[in-house]
Amino acid sequence: MPSTARSARRKAGIGSLPPLYRAATEWGGYEIHYADAFEWLRNATPNSIHAVVTDPPYGLVEYTKKELTKLRKGKGGVWRIPPSFDGCRRKPLPRFTVLTEDDKSNLQSFFREFAHALLPVLVPGAHVFIATNPLVSHSVYGPFLEAGFEKRGEIIRVVQTLRGGDRPKNAETEFAHISVMPRSCWEPWGLFRKPCQGRVQDNLRRWKTGGLRRISEAEPFKDIILASPARGAEKAIAPHPSLKPQAFLRQLVLAALPLGAGVILDPFMGSGSTIAAAHACGLRSVGIETDADYFAMAENSIPLLAQLEV
Ligand SMILES: C[S@@+](CC[C@H](N)C(=O)[O-])C[C@H]1O[C@@H](n2cnc3c(N)ncnc32)[C@H](O)[C@@H]1O
Numbered sequence: 418m419p420s421t422a423r424s425a426r427r428k429a430g431i432g433s434l435p436p437l438y439r440a441a442t443e444w445g446g447y448e449i450h451y452a453d454a455f456e457w458l459r460n461a462t463p464n465s466i467h468a469v470v471t472d473p474p475y476g477l478v479e480y481t482k483k484e485l486t487k488l489r490k491g492k493g494g495v496w497r498i499p500p501s502f503d504g505c506r507r508k509p510l511p512r513f514t515v516l517t518e519d520d521k522s523n524l525q526s527f528f529r530e531f532a533h534a535l536l537p538v539l540v541p542g543a544h545v546f547i548a549t550n551p552l553v554s555h556s557v558y559g560p561f562l563e564a565g566f567e568k569r570g571e572i573i574r575v576v577q578t579l580r581g582g583d584r585p586k587n588a589e590t591e592f593a594h595i596s597v598m599p600r601s602c603w604e605p606w607g608l609f610r611k612p613c614q615g616r617v618q619d620n621l622r623r624w625k626t627g628g629l630r631r632i633s634e635a636e637p638f639k640d641i642i643l644a645s646p647a648r649g650a651e652k653a654i655a656p657h658p659s660l661k662p663q664a665f666l667r668q669l670v671l672a673a674l675p676l677g678a679g680v681i682l683d684p685f686m687g688s689g690s691t692i693a694a695a696h697a698c699g700l701r702s703v704g705i706e707t708d709a710d711y712f713a714m715a716e717n718s719i720p721l722l723a724q725l726e727v
Pocket of ligand 1: 452453454455472473474475480657659660661684685686687688689690691705706707708711
C-alpha cells in the first residue's frame with residue numbers, strides 16, 4: 418500500500434480508513450481491521466479462530482478518545498507522564514491506581530462481554546493468552562470462567578516494571594522503610610481454552626487445537642518466560658505505550674497453534690505486535706484496532722517488526 422495513500426486516508430480521519438487490509442502473502446498472511454473488537458466478533462463466523470494472543474486495554478479509560486487526545490497533547494490525563502531526565506523524555510505509562518469502584522465494575526463487564534462474544538467464534542480447543550497484571554487479573558479470569566472457558570494456567574512473564582514499591586505518598590521521609598505495595602517484577606498472562614470436543618487427540622485431528630506446541634521434542638512449553646520490555650528498534654518502529662516485545666510474543670504465538678495450522682486473533686492489536694510475531698513465525702493472523710492512529714501504526718509496523726531478528 419503506497420504511503421501517500423495511507424497518509425491521505427489518515428488525514429481524512431476515521432471514516433476513510435480501510436475497514437480491512439489483507440496482506441498478500443500466503444506464508445504468515447494476515448488481515449488487519451480498523452474496527453471495534455466487539456462489533457467484529459459479533460459478525461465473525463462461528464468456529465473460525467484457532468487461538469487468541471492479546472493485550473487488552475486495562476483501566477479502559479486510558480484508551481478512550483478523550484484520554485488518548487490528552488496523551489497526544491502531552492497533558493497526561495489518566496496517563497502518568499514521567500519527568501524527563503537529562504533532556505530525555507520517558508514514555509507515558511498507564512496509571513492503574515485511578516480505577517474507582519465503578520471502573521472496576523466496568524472492567525468486569527468489559528471482560529464478561531468480551532468472553533461471551535469470543536467463545537462462539539473460537540474452534541473447540543482454542544487457547545486464549547490474555548495479558549493482565551497482578552492487581553486486576555481476577556476481573557478477567559472470573560468472567561472467562563463464567564462464560565465457559567477452562568483455565569489452563571497462567572504464563573508468568575518475568576519483567577521488571579515501574580509499578581509499585583513506592584513509599585507512602587507525601588510521607589516518604591517519615592516512612593522511609595515502607596513500600597506501599599510490592600514492586601511488580603512479573604506480568605501474568607491468563608491462559609484459557611474453549612473446551613475440546615472429545616479427547617485432546619480427537620480435537621487436534623479435527624480442529625488442529627487443544628494442546629500447546631512444545632519448545633522441542635524434549636522440552637514442553639513452560640509457564641515462566643523471561644522477557645525484557647520492548648526497546649530500541651522495536652520502540653522506534655512501533656511507539657505504542659503498551660508495546661509488547663517480539664521475543665516474548667513469538668514464543669506465545671508458536672505455542673498457541675500447536676500444529677501451525679489455523680488463525681490467531683488479536684482483537685486489541687495496538688501497533689500490531691502480535692500480528693507481526695505471527696507473521697514472523699509463518700502463522701496466519703487477524704488483528705483488530707479501534708483507534709485510527711494505532712491502526713495506521715500497525716499498518717507500518719507489522720512488516721518491519723516481523724523482519725527483526727530477536
Ligand atoms: C494495551 S493496548 C495493546 C498494545 C499492543 N500490545 C502492542 O504491542 O502494540 C490495547 C489496544 O486496544 C485498543 N482498543 C481499545 N478498545 C478497543 C476495542 N473495543 N476494539 C478494538 N481495539 C480496542 C486500544 O486503542 C489499544 O491500542
